[in-house]
Amino acid sequence: MATYSPSTHCPSSSAYSNNSSLINRIHQRTTFPSIPRKGFRPTKLYLHQSSNGVSVSNAVHVQDGAKSMKESPVESDGPVKILKDGILSVPPVTPPEESIDVASFDFNKDKSTVSITVVGASGDLAKKKIFPALFALYYEGCLPEHFTIFGYARSKMTDAELRTMVSKTLTCRIDQRENCGEKMDHFLERCFYHPGQYDSPENFLELDKKLKEHEAGRVANRLFYLSIPPNIFIDAVKCASSSASSAKGWTRVIVEKPFGRDSESSSALTRSLKQYLDEDQIFRIDHYLGKELVENLSVLRFSNLIFEPLWSRQYIRNVQFIFAEDFGTEGRGGYFDNYGIIRDIMQNHLLQILALFAMETPVSLDAEDIRNEKVKVLRSMRPLRLDDVVTGQYKSHTRGGVKYPAYIDDKTVPNDSLTPTFAAAALFIDNARWDGVPFLMKAGKALHDRRTEIRVQFRHVPGNLYNKNIGPGLDVATNELVIRVQPDEAIYLKINNKVPGLGMRLDRSNLNLLYAARYSKEIPDAYERLLLDAIEGERRLFIRSDELDAAWSLFTPVLKELDDKKIVPEYYPYGSRGPVGSHYLAARYKVQWGDVGDVGSQQ
Ligand SMILES: NC(=O)C1=CN([C@@H]2O[C@H](COP(=O)(O)OP(=O)(O)OC[C@H]3O[C@@H](n4cnc5c(N)ncnc54)[C@H](OP(=O)(O)O)[C@@H]3O)[C@@H](O)[C@H]2O)C=CC1
Numbered sequence: 004m005a006t007y008s009p010s011t012h013c014p015s016s017s018a019y020s021n022n023s024s025l026i027n028r029i030h031q032r033t034t035f036p037s038i039p040r041k042g043f044r045p046t047k048l049y050l051h052q053s054s055n056g057v058s059v060s061n062a063v064h065v066q067d068g069a070k071s072m073k074e075s076p077v078e079s080d081g082p083v084k085i086l087k088d089g090i091l092s093v094p095p096v097t098p099p100e101e102s103i104d105v106a107s108f109d110f111n112k113d114k115s116t117v118s119i120t121v122v123g124a125s126g127d128l129a130k131k132k133i134f135p136a137l138f139a140l141y142y143e144g145c146l147p148e149h150f151t152i153f154g155y156a157r158s159k160m161t162d163a164e165l166r167t168m169v170s171k172t173l174t175c176r177i178d179q180r181e182n183c184g185e186k187m188d189h190f191l192e193r194c195f196y197h198p199g200q201y202d203s204p205e206n207f208l209e210l211d212k213k214l215k216e217h218e219a220g221r222v223a224n225r226l227f228y229l230s231i232p233p234n235i236f237i238d239a240v241k242c243a244s245s246s247a248s249s250a251k252g253w254t255r256v257i258v259e260k261p262f263g264r265d266s267e268s269s270s271a272l273t274r275s276l277k278q279y280l281d282e283d284q285i286f287r288i289d290h291y292l293g294k295e296l297v298e299n300l301s302v303l304r305f306s307n308l309i310f311e312p313l314w315s316r317q318y319i320r321n322v323q324f325i326f327a328e329d330f331g332t333e334g335r336g337g338y339f340d341n342y343g344i345i346r347d348i349m350q351n352h353l354l355q356i357l358a359l360f361a362m363e364t365p366v367s368l369d370a371e372d373i374r375n376e377k378v379k380v381l382r383s384m385r386p387l388r389l390d391d392v393v394t395g396q397y398k399s400h401t402r403g404g405v406k407y408p409a410y411i412d413d414k415t416v417p418n419d420s421l422t423p424t425f426a427a428a429a430l431f432i433d434n435a436r437w438d439g440v441p442f443l444m445k446a447g448k449a450l451h452d453r454r455t456e457i458r459v460q461f462r463h464v465p466g467n468l469y470n471k472n473i474g475p476g477l478d479v480a481t482n483e484l485v486i487r488v489q490p491d492e493a494i495y496l497k498i499n500n501k502v503p504g505l506g507m508r509l510d511r512s513n514l515n516l517l518y519a520a521r522y523s524k525e526i527p528d529a530y531e532r533l534l535l536d537a538i539e540g541e542r543r544l545f546i547r548s549d550e551l552d553a554a555w556s557l558f559t560p561v562l563k564e565l566d567d568k569k570i571v572p573e574y575y576p577y578g579s580r581g582p583v584g585s586h587y588l589a590a591r592y593k594v595q596w597g598d599v600g601d602v603g604s605q606q
């Protein structure tokens with residue numbers, strides 16, 4: 004049974020199909036348009052699932068007018084229905100003897116409010132992603148009616164200065180709708196700033212005071228977004244929890260990666276966080292889980308009959324997870340040098356995608372059921388061996404008269420740094436479904452293009468009648484499913500086809516779902532989805548501590564060995580395809596990287 008109190012109205016967020024989320028979404032949109040009797044205003048609904056969907060078993064109503072706000076449960080006189088657009092029709096119940104005039108009753112009085120504090124508001128991520136995502140949610144009508152946004156950092160800034168800073172990053176990217184400028188102004192009016200130290204309980208108390216002023220006596224829910232370097236996470240959490248957490252509503256904290264550098268430091272971070280927060284208050288963000296095509300992975304797998312039966316060692320030859328950026332670490336060298344590409348991309352983003360790709364069917368789409376399956380598959384994996392890893396680092400390269408820098412040219416990076424900016428790895432899942440199937444990962448900075456893809460290469464057709472038409476490269480002519488996460492989001496399937504004409508020549512073609520051609524709506528940024536979920540308490544896309552432990556267990560031994568043995572990375576020119584070693588690694592498992600020579604989904 005789920006209890007809920009009226010909160011947000013988000014017309015575009017009805018995409019979830021699991022029942023608990025459906026309850027949330029329906030609730031957001033519950034507007035009680037037809038209060039059945041004077042004086043009957045349900046303030047809470049007890050929603051439960053039934054075979055017919057969601058129904059209301061009990062409503063609590065306000066009785067006897069505004070002054071005596073007694074709440075008492077009432078039975079509905081008939082079934083509660085969900086009408087079109089998620090509006091609940093609550094059938095009449097017997098009215099009280101004395102009823103009040105609905106028009107004079109202040110229904111907003113006891114509504115809750117959400118205060119979002121961006122800790123580290125002066126920083127890169129806050130400007131680039133968090134404020135724009137909050138604005139997009141506001142624009143789409145996804146934020147609750149009562150909300151306030153506070154920026155918090157050490158930099159001295161006034162509210163007006165914060166607004167100026169934030170306004171530079173906001174865009175009206177969502178369609179070409181009207182009143183965007185006006186909406187921006189309204190949004191900015193609800194943004195405030197409080198300067199303070201991250202380890203000062205006094206400064207957080209001052210913040211608390213300001214938050215309370217804005218919350219105006221409503222039930223206050225508070226979300227803190229830690230957009231700060233990891234070495235100050237705990238200071239900030241300690242102060243936020245002791246001096247600025249909500250007395251009556253919920254308090255949640257979004258924690259940005261990196262969640263440690265290895266198993267030990269990650270466990271220590273979790274232990275420290277749990278001194279001040281419960282696990283269900285901690286929202287560990289991996290923004291790749293908020294990307295549209297990553298969200299779609301489960302839909303593709305579990306709602307299409309043609310895929311799930313093929314999803315095993317029986318039909319799949321190998322799976323590839325490819326991340327490439329065509330720019331280096333410029334500006335982030337200081338952070339990056341302490342982490343490297345394996346920690347920055349593989350251990351989190353790519354491994355999370357792998358877990359979603361390879362997990363067994365969850366019992367339901369509830370957060371815990373999905374995360375249980377992810378943990379299971381991660382724990383079935385073999386820890387990565389040094390032999391199965393190739394590392395690289397970009398070096399300076401001049402092209403078209405332009406000189407591109409080496410990684411170590413960054414002033415914040417030591418000249419003798421061995422930190423990998425590229426890595427390729429072969430991983431294995433020792434369970435019945437995936438026994439022997441190589442899961443290859445490749446991630447790199449300063450490569451020749453920018454893309455993130457999942458490539459599924461299928462086995463060849465046994466006894467294929469058309470072998471002679473295909474020729475010796477049998478494995479090259481097998482089916483390949485490509486899920487291009489970015490850019491130009493697409494899902495395409497490579498198939499063999501007869502070239503039209505009198506001869507019998509086979510050709511490889513793509514069955515192609517290119518999002519830009521199929522859907523006119525712009526795809527929301529991952530941070531929008533994740534922020535909305537955190538506000539709504541939906542944990543499905545956030546990392547649970549046992550998932551994190553399992554993920555670190557796979558990579559910690561090899562990371563330690565790379566450090567201890569001071570393994571020298573293979574140097575590759577800025578803007579190239581990366582170290583050739585990655586091809587040798589793939590070849591050892593009879594794999595060819597699918598991105599090489601693929602002209603993509605445009606054909
Ligand atoms: N930037 C990005 O693209 C991504 C960032 N992340 C993660 O998000 C978090 C924030 O990233 P980002 O915005 O780039 O970080 P920044 O380096 O920009 O830091 C954010 C703010 O924290 C304060 N700060 C910086 N260094 C220190 C320090 N040594 N001691 C105390 N305060 C400091 C500064 O604010 P002030 O001086 O005003 O207090 C700064 O504006 C990090 O954990 C990062 O790993 C994750 C994914 C991508």
Ligand SMILES: O=C1O[C@H](COP(=O)(O)O)[C@@H](O)[C@H](O)[C@H]1O
Nearest residue numbers: 260290328347348352455489529
């Ligand atoms: O977490 C990180 O992600 C970005 C890439 O994110 P994207 O959404 O732009 O693909 C990466 O550049 C950065 O190094 C890493 O820390």
